[in-house]
Amino acid sequence: MSGKKNTNSACRSMLYMPGNNPGMLQHAAVFGADSVLFDLEDAVSEREKDAARRLVSHFVKDVDFGKVIVTVRINGADTPYFERDLKEIVPSRPAAVRVPKCHSPEDVTRADELMSEIERANNMPLGSVKIHAMLETAHGIEHAYDIAVSSPRIEALTLGGQDLTADLGVQKTRGGVEFLYARGRIVMAAKAAGLSAFDTVWTDLNDIEGLKNEAALAVQIGFTGKAAVHPSQVDAIHEAYRPDTKELRRAFRIVAGAEAAEREGKGVISVDGRMVDGPIVTRAFNLINLASLYGIEKEDDLT
Amino acid sequence: MIIKKAQAGSLESSDCLVTVEPADAYSMSYSGQNEAIFKRRTERIALEVAERLSASARVSIQDQGAIEVTLRARIETAFERAMGDGGVRV
Numbered sequence: 001m002s003g004k005k006n007t008n009s010a011c012r013s014m015l016y017m018p019g020n021n022p023g024m025l026q027h028a029a030v031f032g033a034d035s036v037l038f039d040l041e042d043a044v045s046e047r048e049k050d051a052a053r054r055l056v057s058h059f060v061k062d063v064d065f066g067k068v069i070v071t072v073r074i075n076g077a078d079t080p081y082f083e084r085d086l087k088e089i090v091p092s093r094p095a096a097v098r099v100p101k102c103h104s105p106e107d108v109t110r111a112d113e114l115m116s117e118i119e120r121a122n123n124m125p126l127g128s129v130k131i132h133a134m135l136e137t138a139h140g141i142e143h144a145y146d147i148a149v150s151s152p153r154i155e156a157l158t159l160g161g162q163d164l165t166a167d168l169g170v171q172k173t174r175g176g177v178e179f180l181y182a183r184g185r186i187v188m189a190a191k192a193a194g195l196s197a198f199d200t201v202w203t204d205l206n207d208i209e210g211l212k213n214e215a216a217l218a219v220q221i222g223f224t225g226k227a228a229v230h231p232s233q234v235d236a237i238h239e240a241y242r243p244d245t246k247e248l249r250r251a252f253r254i255v256a257g258a259e260a261a262e263r264e265g266k267g268v269i270s271v272d273g274r275m276v277d278g279p280i281v282t283r284a285f286n287l288i289n290l291a292s293l294y295g296i297e298k299e300d301d302l303t
Numbered sequence: 304m305i306i307k308k309a310q311a312g313s314l315e316s317s318d319c320l321v322t323v324e325p326a327d328a329y330s331m332s333y334s335g336q337n338e339a340i341f342k343r344r345t346e347r348i349a350l351e352v353a354e355r356l357s358a359s360a361r362v363s364i365q366d367q368g369a370i371e372v373t374l375r376a377r378i379e380t381a382f383e384r385a386m387g388d389g390g391v392r393v
Contacts, residue, residue, distance in 0.1 A: 022373040023317035050383065051311050055376040062372050 018043035020052035035069035096130035105150035136160025144189035161200030215240035251284035309384035335366030
């Protein structure tokens with residue numbers, strides 16, 4: 001695993017919120033999501049784009065959302081709002097902007113260059129606002145790795161399932177077989193580039209079982225997080241990321257073993273009679289970090 | 304310069320509806336459930352935006368419990384819309 005990813009600020013869930021709805025925005029921090037995604041794109045009608053942009057920019061700039069990571073989905077490079085969105089949103093300093101409809105590396109480099117100009121003009125550290133590149137076309141998926149490495153600002157690749165079904169001419173199914181390739185491709189490209197990978201949304205609010213299955217799949221495939229369209233979906237996503245108790249017990253033993261080995265100056269350790277090397281220790285540490293999000297700090301906390 | 308009547312916001316809870324119209328001199332009217340608490344805050348923010356733009360306008364605000372950032376954003380948007388495409392950014 002690359003060291004580029006920030007393991008301290010876990011981002012299991014990203015909760016979409018309509019950008020022109022102050023009642024929702026002002027409660028963004030209370031839903032328990034690791035991050036919120038203020039939407040200026042699909043959730044906002046054409047005639048309210050200016051109002052939503054201004055509202056979101058003020059909220060991001062002036063409201064304290066505590067530990068919640070704040071990101072903003074802007075309108076795509078193929079719209080008349082793209083530049084204006086960046087000009088107003090970047091100076092308000094969100095953690096990242098989600099750039100929709102990334103077809104090719106050029107879409108990202110264009111956003112990157114504009115963002116650098118804006119950061120310079122506002123005396124902000126260069127590269128401080130990250131990009132989450134949203135892939136939602138066949139072309140974008142096929143260029144996933146090139147997009148992933150197209151800018152040092154890119155922190156994550158994300159799958160946009162709704163648009164992708166349209167581009168592929170397929171139906172969204174409950175099992176999601178139509179996205180298997182896209183999911184695998186995005187995770188592989190993201191991990192190869194040392195980035196996070198975020199899964200698409202589950203849109204049927206009444207089907208929590210369906211969401212649970214899809215979130216479990218996302219975790220298995222290697223997605224680091226999943227977007228939510230409603231606060232009621234956050235818990236199911238977090239549950240999917242909850243570490244397995246047996247695995248976690250082993251992780252605590254591995255870390256204890258590794259620490260003992262370091263004290264004694266030994267390079268290689270064995271836990272439960274098996275050899276344990278560097279990557280396994282790293283994975284154990286990551287699992288323990290993740291467990292702390294569920295209130296588990298030590299082995300005794302496990303029931 | 305204010306060239307036309309424009310509105311921003313809504314009458315949804317936690318929002319406000321701001322109307323800006325051309326006028327010879329600045330004036331403001333406020334209506335909302337918590338007038339006693341929020342009227343002065345709202346007047347201050349609206350005046351601040353109008354002064355920044357040197358805009359004389361008739362401003363009316365129907366407040367549905369908007370917090371300060373919302374109020375500010377809606378007032379700015381209403382002014383920008385009222386200034387038309389040639390207007391400056393607030």
